Amino acid sequence: MFGTVFQDLGLCRGLVEVLLGIKVRDLRMVERQELVDFGPASRAGVVDLLVWDVDGNVYDVEMQNGADPDIARRARRYLSLVDASLLDRGQRFGDAGNVVVVFICAHDPFGRGWKRYNYPRQCEQDGEPLGDGTSIVFVNAEGTKGDFGDGFDAFMSYLRDDNVIGSDFVRSVDDAVCGFRDDPRWRRFRMLWSEKYRNEFADARDEGRAEGMAAGRAEGIAEGKAEGNEEGFSRAMALTSRLMADGRERELEEAMRDPEMMRRLLEEYGLSNDCV
Numbered sequence: 001m002f003g004t005v006f007q008d009l010g011l012c013r014g015l016v017e018v019l020l021g022i023k024v025r026d027l028r029m030v031e032r033q034e035l036v037d038f039g040p041a042s043r044a045g046v047v048d049l050l051v052w053d054v055d056g057n058v059y060d061v062e063m064q065n066g067a068d069p070d071i072a073r074r075a076r077r078y079l080s081l082v083d084a085s086l087l088d089r090g091q092r093f094g095d096a097g098n099v100v101v102v103f104i105c106a107h108d109p110f111g112r113g114w115k116r117y118n119y120p121r122q123c124e125q126d127g128e129p130l131g132d133g134t135s136i137v138f139v140n141a142e143g144t145k146g147d148f149g150d151g152f153d154a155f156m157s158y159l160r161d162d163n164v165i166g167s168d169f170v171r172s173v174d175d176a177v178c179g180f181r182d183d184p185r186w187r188r189f190r191m192l193w194s195e196k197y198r199n200e201f202a203d204a205r206d207e208g209r210a211e212g213m214a215a216g217r218a219e220g221i222a223e224g225k226a227e228g229n230e231e232g233f234s235r236a237m238a239l240t241s242r243l244m245a246d247g248r249e250r251e252l253e254e255a256m257r258d259p260e261m262m263r264r265l266l267e268e269y270g271l272s273n274d275c276v
Contacts (some may be wrong), residue, residue, distance in 0.1 A: 018149075018155050075103060100134070114145045114146050115124045119136045
C-alpha cells in the first residue's frame with residue numbers, strides 16, 4: 001500500500017517535505033519496489049520508494065513495520081546501492097546529486113525517544129560535516145522528543161492510528177489509501193502476492209539449499225536458503241511492480257502459478273540471474 005499510494009508525484013513530494021522538513025522544487029521520477037543490483041556477486045535490494053527531484057537529488061524512502069536489530073547496517077547497504085547507481089561511466093563525481101535514505105519506523109529503532117534521528121557524515125574531531133551529500137534518516141512514529149513541525153506530527157499520528165486525520169496532507173493520503181482498498185484489482189493483487197509469498201518462491205529456496213549443501217555445513221544450508229529466498233523475493237517484487245505499472249495484471253496472475261512463465265517474465269524485464 002505504501003508504494004502504491006506514494007507513486008503519486010504530489011503525495012510523494014509532500015511525504016519527502018514532511019519527513020525531512022525541506023522544500024522540494026519538483027519531482028521528475030518515482031519508482032516503487034525498484035530492484036537495485038550490481039551483478040551476481042552483489043547482494044541485491046528492492047527499495048520501497050525511490051524518488052528523483054529536478055535538481056538531481058535522490059530520496060530512498062523505506063517503510064519499516066517490524067523491529068530490525070540490523071537496521072543501521074541495512075540503511076548503509078541501501079545508501080551504497082542507490083549512490084552507486086547515480087553516475088554513468090565517464091561522469092564526474094561532482095555530477096552526483098545528494099542522496100538521502102529515509103526509514104519510516106513504526107517502532108523506535110534505537111530506543112532513545114527521538115521523533116527523527118538524522119545521521120549525516122561528519123568529522124569526529126570537530127563535528128564539521130563531510131559535505132558528501134549523503135544522509136541517513138530514521139523517522140520514529142513512537143517518538144516524543146524533538147520538534148519537527150505540525151505536519152510531521154500529524155503524519156506520525158496517522159501512522160500510529162489511521163483514524164487520526166490531523167492535516168490536509170494526511171487527508172489526501174488517507175483518501176488515496178481508501179481508494180486503493182476499495183479497488184478490486186488491488187485487492188486481487190494483494191491476495192495473489194500473499195499466496196505466492198507463503199510458497200516462499202520454491203525455485204529460489206531450492207537454489208539456496210543447493211548452495212548451502214555445497215558449503216558442506218549445516219549453517220551453510222540455512223544461510224543459503226535464507227539468501228536464496230530473499231533474492232527470489234526481491235526480484236519477484238520488482239517484477240510485480242513493473243507488470244502492474246504496464247497494465248499486465250493478467251500475466252502476473254498466471255505467472256504466480258506458472259514457474260516457467262515467471263522465469264520468462266523475469267528475463268524479459270532483465271531481472272533473472274542470467275540478466276545481471
